[in-house]
Structure formats: structure tokens, C-alpha cells
Amino acid sequence: MINPRNPLWRFPGLFWVMVLFFAFLYVPIFVLVALSFNANQVATIWTGFSWDWYKGVLDNPNILRAAQNSLIVATAATLLSTLVAVAAAVGMTGRRFRGQNLFNGLVGLPLLVPEIVTAVASLLFFLAIGLQLGLLTVILAHTVFCIPFAYLPIRARLEGLDPRLAEAATDLYASPWHTFRRVTLPLLVPGIVSGAMLAFITSMDDFVITFFVAGAGATTLPVYIFGMIRTGITPEVNAISTLLLGVSVLLVALSFVVGQRGQAR
Amino acid sequence: MVYGEGSERVRALDRISLEIGHNEFFTLLGPSGCGKTTLLRLIAGFEQPTEGSIRLYGQPLEGLPPYRRPVNTVFQSYALFPHLSVAQNIAFGLEMLGKPRAEIAQVVREMLGLVKLVGYENRRPAQLSGGQQQRVALARALANRPKVLLLDESLSALDLKLRKEMQLELKRLHAETGITFVFVTHDQEEALTMSDRIAVMQEGRIAQVGTPTEIYDAPNSRYVADFIGETNFLKARARGGVLLLPDGSSLPTPVHTPDGEVTLAIRPERARLSADGSGISARVKDVVYKGTDTIYLLELPGQEPFQVRSQNRLGALQLVRPGDPVGLELPPEAVRVLKE
Ligand SMILES: Nc1ncnc2c1ncn2[C@@H]1O[C@H](COP(=O)(O)OP(=O)(O)OP(=O)(O)O)[C@@H](O)[C@H]1O
Ligand SMILES: [Mg+2]
Numbered sequence: 001m002i003n004p005r006n007p008l009w010r011f012p013g014l015f016w017v018m019v020l021f022f023a024f025l026y027v028p029i030f031v032l033v034a035l036s037f038n039a040n041q042v043a044t045i046w047t048g049f050s051w052d053w054y055k056g057v058l059d060n061p062n063i064l065r066a067a068q069n070s071l072i073v074a075t076a077a078t079l080l081s082t083l084v085a086v087a088a089a090v091g092m093t094g095r096r097f098r099g100q101n102l103f104n105g106l107v108g109l110p111l112l113v114p115e116i117v118t119a120v121a122s123l124l125f126f127l128a129i130g131l132q133l134g135l136l137t138v139i140l141a142h143t144v145f146c147i148p149f150a151y152l153p154i155r156a157r158l159e160g161l162d163p164r165l166a167e168a169a170t171d172l173y174a175s176p177w178h179t180f181r182r183v184t185l186p187l188l189v190p191g192i193v194s195g196a197m198l199a200f201i202t203s204m205d206d207f208v209i210t211f212f213v214a215g216a217g218a219t220t221l222p223v224y225i226f227g228m229i230r231t232g233i234t235p236e237v238n239a240i241s242t243l244l245l246g247v248s249v250l251l252v253a254l255s256f257v258v259g260q261r262g263q264a265r
Numbered sequence: 266m267v268y269g270e271g272s273e274r275v276r277a278l279d280r281i282s283l284e285i286g287h288n289e290f291f292t293l294l295g296p297s298g299c300g301k302t303t304l305l306r307l308i309a310g311f312e313q314p315t316e317g318s319i320r321l322y323g324q325p326l327e328g329l330p331p332y333r334r335p336v337n338t339v340f341q342s343y344a345l346f347p348h349l350s351v352a353q354n355i356a357f358g359l360e361m362l363g364k365p366r367a368e369i370a371q372v373v374r375e376m377l378g379l380v381k382l383v384g385y386e387n388r389r390p391a392q393l394s395g396g397q398q399q400r401v402a403l404a405r406a407l408a409n410r411p412k413v414l415l416l417d418e419s420l421s422a423l424d425l426k427l428r429k430e431m432q433l434e435l436k437r438l439h440a441e442t443g444i445t446f447v448f449v450t451h452d453q454e455e456a457l458t459m460s461d462r463i464a465v466m467q468e469g470r471i472a473q474v475g476t477p478t479e480i481y482d483a484p485n486s487r488y489v490a491d492f493i494g495e496t497n498f499l500k501a502r503a504r505g506g507v508l509l510l511p512d513g514s515s516l517p518t519p520v521h522t523p524d525g526e527v528t529l530a531i532r533p534e535r536a537r538l539s540a541d542g543s544g545i546s547a548r549v550k551d552v553v554y555k556g557t558d559t560i561y562l563l564e565l566p567g568q569e570p571f572q573v574r575s576q577n578r579l580g581a582l583q584l585v586r587p588g589d590p591v592g593l594e595l596p597p598e599a600v601r602v603l604k605e
Binding site for chain 1: 309330332338340345348357358405406409
């Protein structure tokens with residue numbers, strides 16, 4: 001990866017800039033993970049190893065409820081957004097229509113819109129149509145912002161598919177529905193899996209939008225953690241954060257593996 | 266057939282009129298971009314003709330989507346389903362037709378035998394060689410017993426040896442199945458050896474249709490003569506039943522030819538060097554020994570370079586060297602008069 005002949009390497013100090021960059025990126029995370037195993041009450045002073053904070057997390061009904069909410073929201077939003085993304089991607093490929101580029105841009109736009117804007121807009125929208133804030137509104141809002149995350153890998157996979165395959169299926173007496181069901185969809189699976197996992201992770205760790213549109217009783221983990229931090233950083237926060245990080249890393253790794261397998265075929 | 270709209274319009278096919286017989290091995294032959302694939306795609310139903318119509322055993326195909334046409338295609342790129350096994354690939358069409366399981370299993374077994382892939386049924390396409398994939402593509406299309414099988418340059422990706430094998434295999438399958446084959450190639454030798462009839466295409470039109478012998482022996486234009494095999498062209502003038510060459514020599518016309526400027530097409534193997542220097546006077550430019558044949562490159566005054574190919578029979582070796590003056594003999598049956 002590092003080519004010593006790259007002329008940039010002749011700049012003195014470049015190596016240390018790089019070290020600093022990675023330190024800046026990862027040291028806080030390492031510290032957080034390490035401190036979650038800290039025996040000391042004061043979260044920032046290391047005394048010894050212990051599982052206490054994890055036990056505390058698992059014994060805390062509020063945290064468990066928040067985790068449960070997070071899972072419900074992420075699962076529902078993932079299913080819905082992936083469904084929409086598959087439909088949109090299939091509809092967009094292999095066909096040309098007026099305004100196609102505009103549509104493509106619109107699908108990806110939520111990635112660029114400041115989250116706070118989406119959050120406020122969603123809140124105003126739900127209030128305007130008189131929807132009671134709660135799990136449902138969180139699911140709806142999450143579905144919307146998860147769509148582009150699910151859409152991009154699916155679209156990429158679909159564009160990489162040989163259009164002759166669908167033609168071959170049609171040639172072999174498969175109706176459009178059967179062509180989709182028996183050929184396009186199975187070949188799309190790696191894209192769908194990575195899309196769904198991205199959507200899931202995005203939903204799991206969303207804070208801003210959830211904070212605005214979640215009513216009482218619909219608190220998710222990130223919102224709950226934020227609430228805990230306001231009363232001081234406890235080792236419990238470190239423990240939950242580490243758990244959340246673990247889930248994220250696991251999912252990303254899984255999606256990567258599935259993606260690679262799809263490439264190999 | 267026109268692709269695209271407005272300024273992007275491409276007329277890919279123009280005034281095509283063809284009739285292909287039952288169980289015929291019909292070949293579309295032409296250079297790249299002449300519209301061969303387009304014609305197949307029209308028959309398969311992937312494209313709709315902008316004008317005109319296509320009929321299959323009397324039944325008009327207009328408006329019939331590809332999945333309702335009793336026609337199957339062997340794609341140039343094979344287009345095997347990568348997520349299905351060999352057996353599942355072959356069974357695909359029959360499953361879509363709703364055939365009973367037992368029958369499908371039976372046909373798949375038959376097809377595997379036909380294309381000599383028994384024992385490979387559970388492999389994925391990615392685990393097969395190019396030639397094996399090709400045969401799976403063939404089996405997948407043939408399994409449905411289509412009325413017409415379309416093959417788009419199906420052999421062009423194979424190396425020479427495999428290609429010769431597959432050519433024989435295709436001929437055998439054609440004879441055994443009784444299915445009509447429409448075969449696309451840009452290889453003239455392949456077309457000549459495989460086909461019952463050939464249509465030579467030129468820029469979206471059909472230049473000539475005929476049996477391999479007709480196309481080879483009686484090309485109707487310089488284009489066809491040039492595309493199929495090697496041909497010498499001579500400028501001449503027809504007058505009163507004789508062909509006058511610019512150097513003053515003359516030949517009898519093989520068929521009645523109206524007076525005027527004509528082009529003569531002569532195959533290299535049908536011309537001869539005369540033993541005694543009679544005939545059209547020429548000068549040897551080069552002699553190329555090719556094992557079974559020797560090729561003499563001649564210069565004729567006021568003409569394009571001329572080739573004579575003569576078989577190296579025992580004792581037939583002619584001692585001719587570059588620079589020697591020779592006589593060129595053109596038997597009347599060897600001369601084809603072209604209008605252009
Ligand atoms: N989808 C398309 N849109 C516009 N033009 C096309 C399209 N497909 C083919 N053409 C044009 O139509 C003409 C005929 O193409 P076609 O693919 O039928 O040629 P071909 O004889 O099969 O050539 P090859 O031997 O290279 O496969 C070409 O000029 C090509 O550029
Ligand atoms: Mg082609």
C-alpha cells in the first residue's frame with residue numbers, strides 16, 4: 001500500500017503526521033473499550049480488570065428496554081428501507097427515462113442533507129399530520145434515511161450484473177416475474193445483504209433524528225446513552241458503547257465477507 | 266430495423282427478406298457491425314422491428330414477448346446462470362414451461378449425454394472450461410426442443426481445436442434433433458463447412474443468399490467474392506461475346522454478357538500457369554511455397570496483383586522464379602463476370 005517511491009514520502013515528518021492521524025482516529029475508541037473493563041468507579045482512572053459494568057448494563061431494565069427499542073427500530077427500518085431500495089434499484093436499471101439522473105440524485109441526497117434539518121423536518125411533518133410520536137415515528141424516519149444506504153450497494157450490484165442473464169431467462173420462457181424471482185433476485189443477494197447491514201448499522205447508531213422524533217417510551221440506545229452522559233461519564237456508558245461498537249464491527253465484517261463471496265462468483 | 270431516436274438513430278437492418286426452411290442449417294455471415302446480432306435479436310424477440318414482419322411456420326411473431334416464442338438462443342457470451350448448477354441451468358427452460366419433474370430429469374440426463382457432460386451436473390458454470398460452458402449453453406437451449414435455435418458467434422471464443430470439435434458436434438446435434446439452426450459467424454470457412462445455406466450480409470442488407478457452393482462459385486458481387494475466400498479481380502470490357510483485357514488479350518464470355526465495362530472474378534486455384542507461355546502475358550513477382558500448394562504472385566499490366574494457387578502434385582513442380590515472364594490461362598468456367 002505504501003509505495004516508498006511515491007514522491008510525497010520525501011516530505012520530512014509525513015510519517016509522524018500519519019501516526020498522529022491514526023492515533024486521533026482510534027486512540028479514543030481504544031481507551032473507551034479499555035475503560036469499560038476498568039474496576040475503578042471513576043471512569044477515567046485504571047485500577048484493574050472487571051466485568052462489573054457489563055453486569056450492571058445487563059441488570060439495568062432501562063438500558064435493556066432501550067436496547068430492545070433500538071433492535072425493533074433497526075430491524076423494521078432495515079426491512080422497509082431494503083424493500084424500497086430493491087424496488088427502486090430494479091426499476092432504475094436496464095431502462096432509460098426522462099429525469100433518471102435527477103431521480104438518482106434525489107435517492108442519494110439524504111446523505112448530504114444535514115441531519116438536523118431532516119430531524120426538524122421529520123418532526124414538523126409528524127406533528128402536521130397528527131402522528132403520535134413513538135416507536136412508529138422513529139421507524140418511519142429511520143426507514144427514510146436508511147433508503148440511500150441500502151440503495152447504493154444494491155444498485156452497484158445490479159449494474160455489475162450481465163444484462164444477458166435476464167435476457168437468457170426471458171429467452172428460456174421465464175416471464176418478467178420469474179426472471180426477477182429466479183435470476184435477478186438470487187444474483188442480487190450479496191448487494192441486498194450489504195445494503196441491509198449498512199441500513200441496520202445506520203439505524204442502530206442514529207442519534208439526532210431519533211432524539212427529535214422519539215416520544216416517551218421510544219428511547220433508543222444512543223439517546224439513552226446521551227441521557228446518561230448528562231449526569232457524568234460512568235463506566236457503564238463505556239460498556240454499552242463497547243457493545244454497540246462490537247455489533248457494528250461484526251455486521252460490517254459480515255457484510256464485507258458476503259460482498260467478497262458475491263464478487264468471487 | 267432502427268435503433269434509437271432522433272440524432273442517435275441507427276438503421277441496423279434494411280430491407281431484409283429471408284425465408285429459412287424447416288431443419289435448415291442457415292448461416293448469417295458478415296463483417297462486424299453488419300447487423301447479424303440484430304437480426305437474431307429480432308427473431309428471438311429482444312428487439313421489435315420498426316417495419317416489416319417475422320413469421321414462424323406461418324404464425325406472425327409481432328407482439329409476442331421472447332418468453333412466448335418457441336425459439337431459443339445460444340448467446341455469444343453463453344450467459345449461463347452463475348448461481349445455478351449445470352443441471353439446473355439445463356432444466357431452467359423446462360421448469361418455466363411447467364413440465365413435470367420426472368420428464369425434466371429425464372431430458373436433463375439426455376442433454377448431458379448429448380453434449381458429453383455426464384458427471385458435471387452439479388458443477389457451477391464458473392468451474393467449467395470455456396468449451397464446457399459452451400456445451401452447457403447449447404444443452405440449455407436444446408433441452409426445450411425449440412422450433413428454431415439461434416446461435417450467435419457461439420464458437421468464436423474457442424481455440425481452434427475445440428472449435429473444430431464443436432463444429433462437428435453442432436452438425437451432429439443439428440442432424441439428430443431436426444431443429445432449424447440459425448447460426449451467426451464472421452468466419453467464412455466456418456460458414457462454408459457448416460451451412461446448408463448462407464446469407465452474406467453487408468451493412469444491414471443481404472448481399473447474397475445461397476448454398477455454400479453457390480456463394481463460393483457464383484458470387485454475385487465483388488463484395489461477396491472478396492469476403493468469401495480469396496479472389497482475383499480483373500478489369501475487362503465485354504464486346505460482342507468476348508472479354509477484352511487492357512493488354513489486348515481476349516477471353517470468351519462464360520455467359521452472355523451485355524457490352525460494357527465489367528470486373529472478372531477468378532479464384533486463385535482455378536487459374537493456371539500455361540506450360541508454353543500462351544494466354545495472358547504476366548510477370549512473376551513472387552513464389553510462395555506452402556507445402557500442399559504453391560502460390561504464384563503475378564503482375565499483369567494495368568491490373569491488380571493476381572494470385573495463382575497450384576497444387577504440388579508429384580512431378581508437377583514448375584521451375585518458375587520471380588521476374589520470369591509467364592502465360593496465365595483462365596478456363597472459361599473459372600471466370601465469373603461481375604456487374605460492378
Ligand atoms: N442497442 C443498440 N443501439 C444502437 N445501435 C446499435 C445497438 N445495437 C447495435 N447497434 C448498431 O447496429 C449495427 C449492427 O449491430 P449488430 O450488433 O447487429 O452487428 P453484428 O453484425 O452482430 O456485429 P458483430 O460481428 O461485431 O457482433 C451496428 O452499427 C451497431 O452499432
Ligand atoms: Mg454480433
